[in-house]
Amino acid sequence: xxxxxxxxxxxxxxxxxxxxxxxxxxxxxxxxxxxxxxxxxxxxxxxxxxxxxxxxxxxxxxxxxxxxxxxxxxxxxxxxxxxxxxxxxxxxxxxxxxxxxxxxxxxxxxxxxxxxxxxxxxxxxxxxxxxxxxxxxxxxxxxxxxxxxxxxxxxxxxxxxxxxxxxxxxxxxxxxxxxxxxxxxxxxxxxxxxxxxxxxxxxxxxxxxxxxxxxxxxxxxxxxxxxxxxxxxxxxxxxxxxxxxxxxxxxxxxxxxxxxxxxxxxxxxxxxxxxxxxxxxxxxxxxxxxxxxxxxxxxxxxxxxxxxxxxxxxxxxxxxxxxxxxxxxxxxxxxxxxxxxxxxxxxxxxxxxxxxxxxxxxxxxxxxxxxxxxxxxxxxxxxxxxxxxxxxxxxxxxxxxxxxxxxxxxxxxxxxxxxxxxxxxxxxxxxxxxxxxxxxxxxxxxxxxxxxxxxxxxxxxxxxxxxxxxxxxxxxxxxxxxxxxxxxxxxxxxxx
Numbered sequence: 001x002x003x004x005x006x007x008x009x010x011x012x013x014x015x016x017x018x019x020x021x022x023x024x025x026x027x028x029x030x031x032x033x034x035x036x037x038x039x040x041x042x043x044x045x046x047x048x049x050x051x052x053x054x055x056x057x058x059x060x061x062x063x064x065x066x067x068x069x070x071x072x073x074x075x076x077x078x079x080x081x082x083x084x085x086x087x088x089x090x091x092x093x094x095x096x097x098x099x100x101x102x103x104x105x106x107x108x109x110x111x112x113x114x115x116x117x118x119x120x121x122x123x124x125x126x127x128x129x130x131x132x133x134x135x136x137x138x139x140x141x142x143x144x145x146x147x148x149x150x151x152x153x154x155x156x157x158x159x160x161x162x163x164x165x166x167x168x169x170x171x172x173x174x175x176x177x178x179x180x181x182x183x184x185x186x187x188x189x190x191x192x193x194x195x196x197x198x199x200x201x202x203x204x205x206x207x208x209x210x211x212x213x214x215x216x217x218x219x220x221x222x223x224x225x226x227x228x229x230x231x232x233x234x235x236x237x238x239x240x241x242x243x244x245x246x247x248x249x250x251x252x253x254x255x256x257x258x259x260x261x262x263x264x265x266x267x268x269x270x271x272x273x274x275x276x277x278x279x280x281x282x283x284x285x286x287x288x289x290x291x292x293x294x295x296x297x298x299x300x301x302x303x304x305x306x307x308x309x310x311x312x313x314x315x316x317x318x319x320x321x322x323x324x325x326x327x328x329x330x331x332x333x334x335x336x337x338x339x340x341x342x343x344x345x346x347x348x349x350x351x352x353x354x355x356x357x358x359x360x361x362x363x364x365x366x367x368x369x370x371x372x373x374x375x376x377x378x379x380x381x382x383x384x385x386x387x388x389x390x391x392x393x394x395x396x397x398x399x400x401x402x403x404x405x406x407x408x409x410x411x412x413x414x415x416x417x418x419x420x421x422x423x424x425x426x427x428x429x430x431x432x433x434x435x436x437x438x439x440x441x442x443x444x445x446x447x448x449x450x451x452x453x454x455x456x457x458x459x460x461x462x463x464x465x466x467x468x469x470x471x472x473x474x475x476x477x478x479x480x481x482x483x484x485x486x487x488x489x490x491x492x493x494x495x496x
Contacts, residue, residue: 004021005018006018006100008070008089008090008091009091009092009094015029015030016028016091020107023055025058025072025108026053027051029050053074057075057076058112059073059075059148059244059245060073060151060152060153061109063101063102065098068093069090070090071089072108073086073087073151074086074087075238075240075241083235085237086147086148113245117247119180121155122152122154122244123155123157123180124157124180125178125181125183126141126158126185127159127190128158128159128160128185129161129184129186129190132185132186132217132218132219137217140185141185144237145236145240148240148241148244149240149244161190168194168200170194171197171198171201171207172198173197174197174210176209176210181211181213182194182211182213183212183215183243188223189454189456190218191212191267191454194212195212195264195472198264205352208471209473210473211474212473212474214227214239215243216233216235216236221233222267222381222384223267223381223474225385225386227474227475227482241477242476243475246475247477248476249397249475249479250397251471252380252398252400252468252472253265253380253472254467255353255465256453257465258462258463259459263453265453266380266454267379267380267384268377268380268381268453268455269376269378269379269452269465270375270376270451271449271450271451271452272306272307272375272376272449272450274375274376274452275375275450275452306374306375307444308442309369309442310369310440311367311440311442311443312439313358313367314367315436316436317434317436319427319428322393325395326485333480354471358439373407374414375405381396381481382483386422387421389424390404390421390426392424393427396480397470399470401438402434403433403436403440404432405432406431417431423485427485438466439464441462441463441464442464448460
């Protein structure tokens with residue numbers, strides 16, 4: 001054994017070499033096929049018995065001195081299913097390596113954690129919603145998530161939520177010093193509850209510094225899609241990796257003021273067609289996120305205008321500039337820094353939420369959209385569903401909210417816009433008003449309609465929304481929303 005490598009011996013006497021490379025752990029076998037003691041080798045891709053595991057995917061290494069067995073635990077894709085899973089590479093040490101194994105383990109674990117700025121053995125406050133999505137969250141947690149968290153040495157405090165508002169109650173009373181992450185095993189509804197619990201905490205600023213890590217077991221899972229990307233957004237194992245290895249990323253949140261009351265929104269607000277396809281398809285939860293597409297087709301068929309008046313405090317209305325700002329943000333992204341770690345902001349220790357800047361009675365500086373519209377959709381995060389990138393130029397921390405409103409148009413034009421939904425190209429639709437704003441307000445002009453906030457039904461009444469920059473914290477493996485929106489130079493030129 002050198003300082004960088006160690007050799008294991010399987011029961012069949014096969015030699016397995018584990019070497020510490022610059023950015024990854026390499027695993028090499030003495031032949032092309034592996035023994036039954038190492039099922040991971042037959043499932044991982046590689047050539048000539050040589051496999052590469054990025055340090056980000058290594059979650060633990062343990063040496064049992066009583067039996068001389070070293071095991072390395074990591075997450076990787078299965079070759080057949082292309083899905084991530086937990087793997088164990090274990091064997092007895094080759095002769096003469098016992099004295100050096102602990103040094104090798106520490107070097108590996110440093111590369112897997114501290115070298116990337118990640119704390120080992122995170123303390124997780126886990127909330128599991130048994131009723132979310134298709135009702136499989138409890139089984140998924142027990143069979144897939146708990147084994148991974150325990151393998152990584154995480155300290156777990158788990159609650160199965162029993163009623164609506166349970167996550168709110170827990171987040172409202174959470175001990176900030178006892179947990180590193182709040183984990184929601186559910187859809188986006190549990191995150192909405194938790195955020196509002198933080199807002200009513202005795203120290204909201206400090207509560208909001210607890211990173212939230214969503215595990216996608218709901219029907220929409222938009223937040224997980226935005227954090228993990230379209231390929232991995234529904235993979236609970238990748239979400240578990242984000243819980244273990246993700247870095248805190250500050251994100252904007254919103255205050256919604258309605259009927260003299262104030263509550264928090266972290267993702268989106270919708271009225272008209274977009275609200276109908278969300279709230280109006282609750283009975284289709286068994287379809288998963290496909291229910292949203294079904295609702296969208298039904299809404300197009302009805303072709304019902306949205307009975308509201310929309311006004312906003314505009315910050316940017318040039319679509320080409322929004323795309324350019326997105327490119328600049330991606331190019332300049334750095335490792336996210338935890339607010340809790342830095343502790344430099346006096347606001348962090350305030351016992352109040354940020355004050356509201358915009359009065360609901362003030363009309364100065366507001367722009368009003370006068371023409372009829374099909375819907376109002378506003379939010380933070382590109383994806384609102386697997387088939388719809390509604391806000392492709394959304395940024396996590398620009399201090400603005402993205403607002404889109406489709407002017408009344410023909411059904412065929414709406415179908416064309418929807419066809420571009422998965423790629424975000426509907427952003428360029430000529431009938432789509434898309435602005436970034438500091439705040440906005442909506443006034444219904446009829447008594448009947450639907451308002452959805454973070455996927456939850458709210459009263460169809462006047463409301464106003466404003467942005468609180470970097471109030472909340474999420475865990476991210478990337479430091480930005482994992483949504484690919486390639487710049488369409490010709491469309492951008494048309495805008496100019």
